[in-house]
Structure formats: C-alpha cells, structure tokens
Amino acid sequence: MTTEAVRVRGLRKRYGEVTAVDGLDLDISQGEVFGILGPNGAGKSTTVEILQGHRRRDGGDVSVLGEDPDKAGRDWQSRVGIVWQDESAAAELTVAETVRHFARYYPRPRDPDEVIALVGLDAKAGSRTKALSGGQRRRLDVALGVIGRPDLLLLDEPTTGFDPAARRQFWALIRSLADEGTTIILTTHYLEEAEALTDRLAVITGGKVVALGEPASLAGRAAARATVHWAEPDGTARSEETDTPTRAVAELSRRFDGEIPELRVTRPTLEDVYLRLIGQEDM
Template structure:
C-alpha cells in the first residue's frame, strides 16, 4: 500500500455544466483516492467526457467545487498541469514522426519527464520505436497515446474511452498496461463503454445518467444492491429443464437438495451481470425485461490491492 493510498486525489461536489439549454453535468459528486483506478460509466451524452475535461482543466464549470491533486483545475498552474496526464479518444500525434521522435518531443514539455525509451518499453512499442506513426496499427497508436499521457510522470492519469476500436487481444494487452501503471501508484480515472473493462480494471465505479451520479461503489456491491433476483436452474428426473427466479437462491437450492435427496441434476445459479445493472440504472432496461445472468464465480478480473500497490 502506498504512503498516501487513503488520501484524496479528486474531490468534486455539486459539479454543474450547462451548454445553452442543455444541462450536461447536473450536480455530480465524486471522491477518488490516491492510487485508485476509478471507472466512470454512462451512455453517450451522460456527461462523462465533460466531467473529465473539467477535471483536467480544459473546460470551465458553471458551478460546484472541484479539487484535483489539491488544486482547482480552473486556476491551476503549469506545474500542476505537469502532474496530470490525459489520453483522449482522438489521436493527436503527428503522423510523419517516428515513435521515439514523438515521445522525446513531448518529454520536453515537462519539468521532470520519464525516460522516453523507458516509456516506449512500458507501452510495448520497443520494436516500433523507429516506425513512423502512420505505419502503426490502431492498437499501437493507442499505446503511443498512453505513452504521451504518462511521459510527464503524472500523479493522475485520465483515460477517456481508451480502448475504443481495439480488437479483443489488443484490449487485454492494454488492460495489462493499466494494471502496471496502477501498480506503480498512478491514480487512474477511466471512462469506458465496455462493462467488462470497467469490472476488470476499476476498484470502484460511478454510473452517470443525464448528468447525475445514479450509483457508486465496487462492481460486486453494485450488482448486489441494484441487480435483479438470481435464477436457479435444474433438471427434473424426467429430463425436463426447470428454473426459478428468486431473491433467496440459497433457500431454493436447500429445498431442491431435500427434494432430490442430495445431488441436483443440472444445477446452475446465475446472478445479474454488471451490464444488466448498468442498463437498469441508466434507464435502458426496465425491471420487466430479462437479464443475461451469469453463473456465480470468483472475481478474477479486477487487480487486487497487492497487484496495484494499494
């Protein structure tokens, strides 16, 4: 655990942002600790990117209190900005430069940058160091974007939809990179549309809908608090499949054990996925619609406190 693991990196109260008649951010509250990977989920237009832009100091707010690394982003100094890295959805690196030239160039903007070759190795681009950016694949360009986001050695890294357009293999490799950065003690704020990604990486999540935080907590706690009832499925002696939706699955299984006098054929207990919970919280799934329940299983995706150094 880091020395300041329980200190606050980001503190937001009553954040508001208006665009004409449209309220993009409507009273958001957030508290993010140092060394934490914090996920922000929400549909398009929910206010995720606007919130991240305000945290980084690239957009002014209309109301509320914001403290990031102990300073107000709206009036922060250049020294403060050097402590915050950001990876936007859109690529910004010049296509004609090589990977090494680009990383070295961006390193000059910071008072105490990381070693460019070390950062290139960190993001897995050593073999492409001499390649021009225009020759890189989409996943490799995204890795370069992350390199530019961390070259200044930031205390806080903001990632806005970082794996959009990745194939599954590239996304998993990117997750390993984020885990490594978290292990080094970097505080990471991640916005994503991929629920599996959020559950694999984030220690805590905030779900935003219509500019408001509608739920916050660990993924498992959100499933427990907001998920629908569990489904218990089994096979009858005549071979016919049966299932029951219940809020007390343990009791249902116990009753089945008594009825079957032991082993229950085809037993399966499923609970709502994070996606089911997310869709309900954001108003995209009603209570009457079926969920894609997942079997009970240990959580193997999210990095532990030991893996992240927290």
C-alpha cells in the first residue's frame, strides 16, 4: 500500500513584508517523483528548505517521513538527502575522498565506490573536485545526497547550467534512484525535465499551488482542444481547432484524396499550460 512521504497543510512563510509561501497544501506519496514548478520568487526553494528542516515555517502543519522537520532529530535527518543549487564539495579533495568523508556522517551509508559508480564518476574517482566539469560536479553533489541511503531526496534546480547531453545523463540517474524506491522532490525551470521525470507536479505562484496533477493532464491539458495543421495545394499554411481531430483529419483526407500536405495534430504543450497558469501566456 502506498503511504505518504510528505503531507503539508496551510504552509506559510514570510520574510518581513514579503509572503513567500501562502497557505500551501501538498501530498506526496512514498516512491513518487514529484516536481515543483514556478517562476522565480514563487516559493519553491523556501518550500523545499522547510521540508528538509533548514528553514522554520511561520504557520501550517508539515509531516515529512512521519515527522515534523522542525522537531526531528538526527535519525530523521539521515533519512533525507539534499542536493542544493550551490555545490557543496571541497575543491581540493578528490571525488573518492569527498564521498568517503561524507559517508562517515551517516549510520548506514552506501558503499562509497558503489555510489561513485552510480553517478557515473568511476573514471574521475581520483580527480580533484576543482578539475571536474560542471556536469561532473553536479553528479558529485548527487552522490553526496544519496550516500546516506535517503528515503527522500530533495533536488533544488539540479540541472541548472547543464548542456543537453549532461542533462539527459542526469535524468537517467534520477530514474535509477526512483526505481530503487527513493521518493524524489525536485524543483526545476526546465519543463521538458519535469515532463520526462515526474509522476506528478505542482505549479506554484505567489506561494500557492495553482495546479496539481500528472504532466500529461495538468490543468485539463489532456482534454484541451486539438489543433490540426496542414498546407493547401498552393502552399498556404492552415490550421483548425477542434474537439474531434480524427474526424477533421478524415475530412481533409477525403478532400485531398489521400495524403494531406504537412499534416500535424497538436495539443497544448506543458509549456503552454504552465505559462497560462502563471499568467505569462502572452509574453
């Protein structure tokens, strides 16, 4: 039976006159990969910091792995892995030295060599951190986040600055961790990343959840009207919004007596839905 890894009700956090989180509710299941989307200043990082006990909330109820992060002790902390936006490894230590050093902080760490292999840094185990590429340093950060065998892994903008190839490799790593049963929460600005990795996601703006669901059906995306695109014989591009795209294509096929030039059928992308939710669809 699936149980809750995270339960949040009415979460609030203010910084002076600024409300960063304003009555936020979340339920995240054990073993789920959950994404949090939102513009800068939406409250994503503050929410993650509260979930891992780094920042105290001003109001609301929070349960993470069955405990209140504000009151949880070292046993609970060892069950939560964190990968911050900023790198945490010392520049002068080698990859192997860094991972082995962090392993000593946990009561039942994974084997450091196994973790180094898991993040794809076998060939760099003897290299100093300062000699690694940006993507390799990020992999080392993930190694430090998982060395303690966390039940929950929090990733805050994990692939910022990655090139496309490094980002795809990182996705494969996250999927392998999820396959092991780790609950993963990630914030990201990359909508393709959210769609590729998450089971469900929340869109936050103004410190509130404005949409919650699976990427394919978020905010009615799956049921949205389709747009059929084609080209007329003279090359003119045409399109038509419809609730019955199959019928529209069949009618075009009869009109063209077979193949329809430049035929495409599209529905709103996750980006389309996201920009509408945060009020920037016309920007």
